[in-house]
Amino acid sequence: MRDPLKSTSQVIRRFFRLLCWQLLLTFACVLPQAARAAEETVEITRAYIEAAEEGYRLSAGFSFELNHGLEDAIQSGVPLHFTTEISFTRPRWYWFDEKAVTAKRTYKLWYDVFLRQYHVTIIGSVQQTFSTLEDALFFIRRPTRWVVAPRGALKAGEVYNVTLRMGMDRDYLPKPIQVNAFNNSEWRLSSNKKTFQYRAE
Incomplete structure (x- = not known):
C-alpha cells in the first residue's frame, strides 16, 4: 500500500522543481533583453x-x-x-x-x-x-x-x-x-x- 504522505511530498518536490525551471527560463529571456535595453542609447x-x-x-x-x-x-x-x-x-x-x-x-x-x-x-x-x-x-x-x-x-x-x-x-x-x-x-x-x-x- 502506497504511503499518501510520501506521494504528496514527491508531488510537491516536482512542483517546486518545475517552478524553478520556469523561473530560470524567464530570467534567461529577460536578462538579455534588459542588457540590450541598457545598450540602446x-x-x-x-x-x-x-x-x-x-x-x-x-x-x-x-x-x-x-x-x-x-x-x-x-x-x-x-x-x-x-x-x-x-x-x-x-x-x-x-x-x-x-x-x-x-x-x-x-x-x-x-x-x-x-x-x-x-x-x-x-x-x-x-x-x-x-x-x-x-x-x-x-x-x-x-x-x-x-x-x-x-x-x-x-x-x-x-x-x-x-x-x-x-x-x-x-x-x-x-x-x-x-x-x-x-x-x-x-x-x-x-x-x-x-x-x-x-x-x-
Missing part, C-alpha cells in the same frame, strides 16, 4: 562650435539604433521625435554661472503607410522624404550645421562651458502611448550630457 560622436557670419553653429554627429519596438511603432504610423538641447554657460567666481544661450531643435520622424515613404521634419523648418528608414535615420544622425546662437550672444574671448544632449522626446508621443512609454525601457533612447569648452570668437 545615443552616443554623441562629434560636437564642436564654429563661428560664422550668421552666428555660432553646432557641428554634431550621433550614433544610435532603433530597437524592434520603436521600429514597429514607426511602421504602424506612430511619429517619433528626437530633440537636441544645447546650452552655453560662463563660469563666474563671484556668483552663479551665467546662462548665456540655451537652444533646442526637434526632428519629427514618421512613416506614410500609403505612400510607403519616411518623412523627417525639423520642427519649424524643412521637411525631407526618404525611401528607407535607414536613410531617414542617417539624416537625423548627421544633422546639418545648426545656428544655435546669433552673433553678439557670446562675448568674444570668453570661455564657455557647452552642454549638449540628444534623445527621443517622449513628450510628443500620443497620450495613450505616453503612459506605457514612460514605464517601458524600450521607449528610452537618449545620450548622456556631453560638456566641452568653447572660446568665443
